[in-house]
Amino acid sequence: MTDHHQTNLMTLTRYVLEEQRQHPDATGDLTIAMNAVQLGCKFVEACVRKARLINLVGLAGNTNVQGEDQKKLDVLSNEMFVNALKASGKFSFMVSEEVDDIVVVPEELRGKYCITFDPLDGSSNIDAGVNVGTIFGIWRLPSGPRATVEEILVPGSEIIAGGYCMYGSSCNLVLTFGGNRVEGFTLDPAIGEFILTHPDIRIPPRGKIYSVNEGNSMYWDDATRAYFDSLKAPPADSGRKPYSARYIGSMVADVHRTLLYGG
Template sequence: MDHAADAQRTDLMTITRHALNEQGRHPESRGDFTILLSHIVLGCKFVASAVNKAGLAKLIGLAGETNVQGEEQKKLDVLSNEVFVKALVSSGRTCVLVSEENEAAIFVDAPLRGKYCVCFDPLDGSSNIDCGVSIGTIFGIYMIKDKDNATLEDVLQPGTNMIAAGYCMYGSSCTLVLSTGNGVNGFTLDPSLGEFILTHPNIKVCDTAYSNTVVSTIYSLICNKRLAYFYHICASWLCRYQTKGRSTR
């Protein structure tokens, strides 16, 4: 019997356990960020479940509204936005919420006001739902200096001030990738446990990258006049196609 393998299967590093370990690196911490993260994780679990049931629950149809980017909102867009707004507000740790689905920022009322600002897209790529392609949630977290006098200026901070960022991708599996400034880690949702388990620790970009996309190949051969002309024709066609409100997917 492989006892080492059994130990590895039972000694699971959940995202909550990981957050608590990171919290231990900062003795002055009161656990506010860990609580906020747990509410974000809860929102991701809810949306993951809704995405899996989208066809049965008839959540794929359009809701008849448009978001701030001028895109038609899907029912799943609206649901995801409501889920994350409520989850973040109820955490009692947020002050300002900025969602792609809302034209204006949301300022949390005093009783539940915290010291964090969360910028997020509750469901990016929702127009791909009917194609069965991956969609996901994107979020970034900033800290606000004065929670009692928060303004939009507190949101307009450089990326270097971000204390955490991540995304959750929904598909055949649900993967949450998170960075709190100490490396990047990937967690996969185990449906049987209902927990995100660390499956991709310490993700890094390779020193040498290889590109195999069609666009990069065309650019690499752009010196060929025939290829350059072909690329120009394709680009012009795509531009005309998109101006008619159609998708190139």
């Protein structure tokens, strides 16, 4: 919870507005788009927190585009994000892991951005209380609201904003606007705002852990297998200690830990 003795809080909305002011030619469209993203994150966080109480655990009876069984919370989270993003009027296309086809926004609500997202990554672990999260990336369409579906196929370097929101003991939203800075925000439930708590995150140059699904090691090539063997059993004359294995199985949780502590 935020220290309420502080009166000059850097909220996510304030941060995005300050970023906007640094670019005189900015239209404010990305600010509105990010407000829609954080609204979706707040809604999902509230549902994850109450999932067992309001019967949102268990299967919905469908599979997603990856062939994974959809949970009830998967479906609800996807609907919330699609509706929030569509209502912002800043997106023309949405690509969700939970939907087979590209979501095409009605012409009267179309904007100059496309977004790809997984509304609830790691949901197979939700019944066990493991951290889950939302992953998203936003990029500008060359033709703006008049763009065609073919224009969404761009390299990752074209992403202008991206990040993830992790739902667990706290709700953490980590994002970047395509520069060198990665910022971390924590949701204060008392005021309903994301507060900047981890400014300018830098991954440590060397960590003490490795995070990988070793159940797939039989499919690794020789170089990959040799690399992980060197982490677990470094040469005696190297002076390095063996790395410890830490693998949750939820991408957002594993990435978040590695980003903060290295590895």
